[in-house]
Amino acid sequence: MRFSSKATTLLILIAVIAIAPVFFPSSYYFRVGSLIFVNGLAVTGLVVLIGYAGQISLGHAGFAGIGAYACALAPVHLGLHPALAAVFGAALSATIAFLVGRPILRLKGYYLAVASLGFGILVSMVLSNEARLTGGPDGMAVPELGLRGVLRTVGVDLSNTEFWYAFSGLVLVLGAWLALNLYHSPTGRALRALHGSEIAARTVGVDVAHYKLVAFVLSAVYASVSGSLLALQNKFITPDVAGFMHSIEMVTMTVLGGAGSVLGAILGAVILTTLPQVLTIFQEYEQLMLGLVMMLVMIFMRQGLLPSIARSVRGRGE
Amino acid sequence: MSLLQIEGLGIDFGGLRAVHDVGFSLKPGEIVSVIGPNGAGKTTLFNMISGVYAPGRGRVVLEGEDVTRMPPHLLARRGLSRTFQNLQIFQSMSVLENAIAGHHLHERGSVFADLFSLPASRRRSKASEESARVLLERVGLGRAAEQEAGSLSYGALKRLEIARALALKPRVLLLDEPAAGCNAVETEEIDHLIAKVAAEGVSILLVEHDMKMVMRISNHIVVLDHGEKIAEGEPAAIARNPRVIEAYLGAQATEVQNADG
Numbered sequence: 001m002r003f004s005s006k007a008t009t010l011l012i013l014i015a016v017i018a019i020a021p022v023f024f025p026s027s028y029y030f031r032v033g034s035l036i037f038v039n040g041l042a043v044t045g046l047v048v049l050i051g052y053a054g055q056i057s058l059g060h061a062g063f064a065g066i067g068a069y070a071c072a073l074a075p076v077h078l079g080l081h082p083a084l085a086a087v088f089g090a091a092l093s094a095t096i097a098f099l100v101g102r103p104i105l106r107l108k109g110y111y112l113a114v115a116s117l118g119f120g121i122l123v124s125m126v127l128s129n130e131a132r133l134t135g136g137p138d139g140m141a142v143p144e145l146g147l148r149g150v151l152r153t154v155g156v157d158l159s160n161t162e163f164w165y166a167f168s169g170l171v172l173v174l175g176a177w178l179a180l181n182l183y184h185s186p187t188g189r190a191l192r193a194l195h196g197s198e199i200a201a202r203t204v205g206v207d208v209a210h211y212k213l214v215a216f217v218l219s220a221v222y223a224s225v226s227g228s229l230l231a232l233q234n235k236f237i238t239p240d241v242a243g244f245m246h247s248i249e250m251v252t253m254t255v256l257g258g259a260g261s262v263l264g265a266i267l268g269a270v271i272l273t274t275l276p277q278v279l280t281i282f283q284e285y286e287q288l289m290l291g292l293v294m295m296l297v298m299i300f301m302r303q304g305l306l307p308s309i310a311r312s313v314r315g316r317g318e
Numbered sequence: 319m320s321l322l323q324i325e326g327l328g329i330d331f332g333g334l335r336a337v338h339d340v341g342f343s344l345k346p347g348e349i350v351s352v353i354g355p356n357g358a359g360k361t362t363l364f365n366m367i368s369g370v371y372a373p374g375r376g377r378v379v380l381e382g383e384d385v386t387r388m389p390p391h392l393l394a395r396r397g398l399s400r401t402f403q404n405l406q407i408f409q410s411m412s413v414l415e416n417a418i419a420g421h422h423l424h425e426r427g428s429v430f431a432d433l434f435s436l437p438a439s440r441r442r443s444k445a446s447e448e449s450a451r452v453l454l455e456r457v458g459l460g461r462a463a464e465q466e467a468g469s470l471s472y473g474a475l476k477r478l479e480i481a482r483a484l485a486l487k488p489r490v491l492l493l494d495e496p497a498a499g500c501n502a503v504e505t506e507e508i509d510h511l512i513a514k515v516a517a518e519g520v521s522i523l524l525v526e527h528d529m530k531m532v533m534r535i536s537n538h539i540v541v542l543d544h545g546e547k548i549a550e551g552e553p554a555a556i557a558r559n560p561r562v563i564e565a566y567l568g569a570q571a572t573e574v575q576n577a578d579g
Contacts (some may be wrong), residue, residue, distance in 0.1 A: 178433045178434070181432065181433055181434065181435040182432055182433055184443065185431075185432030185433075185435065185439050185443060186422065186425040186426050186427060186432060186439065186442055186443060186446075187426070187429050187432040187433075188432065189411075189415065189418060189419045189422070189425075190419070190422055190426065192408065192410065192411060192415075192419075193408050193411075193419045193422070195408075195410070196407070196408030196409055196410060196411065197406040197407070197408060199370060199390070199402070199406055200402065200406035200407070200408065200482075201408075201419075201422075202369075202389065202390035202391045202394070203368060203390045203391075203393075203394060203399060203400050203406075203483070204394060204399070204419060204420045204421075204422050204423070204482060204483075204485070204486060205391050205394035205395055205422045205423035205486060206391055206422050207391050208391070214429055218429075218433075260410065
């Protein structure tokens with residue numbers, strides 16, 4: 001697809017992130033923006049897993065939970081700087097994804113969905129029940145990242161919401177760049193090949209089990225970093241970050257926007273993060289409207305919002 | 319010495335003997351065709367040789383190494399590639415990308431290099447793209463390179479599968495009905511292509527229903543009926559073999575003789 005070429009996608013993403021603040025009437029919008037970027041990052045990881053490799057996971061919030069709690073716990077118990085704690089969380093998530101992924105990625109379709117779901121529930125149970133370590137369902141405080149103070153010493157004075165808007169936006173652009181690089185690389189082709197036809201991928205030499213695991217581990221790292229960013233900007237974390245609803249949210253954003261395209265999936269994150277705020281005008285019908293929008297998109301735009309729109313625009317141009 | 323040797327290969331599906339005690343061998347550059355009526359077990363035989371099914375009995379020996387029950391991706395590393403009777407195209411990829419994907423074993427490297435698009439990764443991608451374009455030209459799809467694979471005709475997709483399989487630079491190539499759905503001109507093109515690939519030393523195992531094509535290009539023919547080998551030999555001998563005529567050729571026999579004449 002010419003439309004989703006790497007440079008175009010990155011340019012659109014950077015332009016929107018940089019220009020949007022001009023239209024922000026209050027600091028609340030910076031806050032919503034940075035939430036979108038945090039979700040967008042997790043969703044970009046799922047594009048690699050769902051969109052490229054064609055595998056499903058309903059437990060990726062588990063990795064977000066690991067990333068989030070790494071930032072809360074590692075500074076206190078291991079004396080790590082919060083930034084290093086996020087890296088530590090990502091490494092831990094990658095290791096766990098590697099160990100969990102090996103057995104469950106042998107499963108296909110809804111079997112894989114249920115097994116991954118089990119993993120997510122397991123993580124959130126541990127976080128809720130190990131109250132002495134994690135504070136249980138009440139959650140726990142997360143130390144300050146400290147980067148804003150460093151920026152101030154070099155003359156860049158940002159408010160807290162502005163800083164997190166810029167910082168999460170930067171991480172999202174980096175994450176999108178990596179995922180887009182992957183798409184047109186030998187690894188990306190192997191992933192998309194096994195998505196298209198596992199048997200044909202095998203016959204051209206693709207070690208299918210290995211590459212499914214690569215996609216699973218990569219997407220786990222994205223989810224973990226997303227969880228870390230959420231914890232660090234909220235300075236507080238509860239086990240909800242690893243909860244079932246968060247996993248479902250991630251997958252819904254990815255599929256709604258268009259699992260095959262990084263930009264599409266990020267659009268999904270934009271819509272599903274902002275729509276609940278917009279739909280508050282419907283008051284008690286908010287959830288109802290949200291569900292309705294999701295159903296209509298999937299019925300009429302099976303490939304997700306962005307790919308479907310792109311296709312119809314191209315179709316008209318020809 | 320034979321490149322690929324099949325010995326007493328057999329498999330049962332729920333008590334039904336799908337293939338039983340089939341053996342033959344391929345020399346380098348030889349074209350061997352497997353023929354037989356529908357349901358004779360040709361594709362099942364292909365699936366066992368290419369590692370898709372695990373055979374219940376017998377051995378597959380590739381260049382002196384026992385590769386029975388080896389998974390397809392490891393057989394690919396040993397130079398065995400195939401195409402499919404029911405197409406197995408990477409639908410969401412362009413024609414070019416399908417052909418590039420066939421280069422997997424030549425272009426794979428570290429995931430890290432691919433993520434950061436390091437020069438090594440870009441170099442590997444570029445090399446396989448150049449090779450893929452040459453292969454597409456070779457199968458007559460050079461102009462369709464940028465199209466979505468799903469938009470090609472059935473016959474063109476058959477040729478795309480051949481290009482993808484050739485990308486592996488195989489020693490042995492299994493072609494499952496490469497000319498099915500192709501018109502006379504396309505069939506002839508595939509015919510030439512197969513002969514040329516074989517002339518380069520690649521052994522070809524062919525399942526094909528177009529008897530004119532089989533008789534024209536095969537060095538050796540193996541005939542299956544009800545999962546068992548009922549005859550094998552040179553095309554001319556097979557065309558005259560009474561068991562073969564009875565089991566399979568029947569009405570087509572006259573057609574074949576006309577083609578010979």
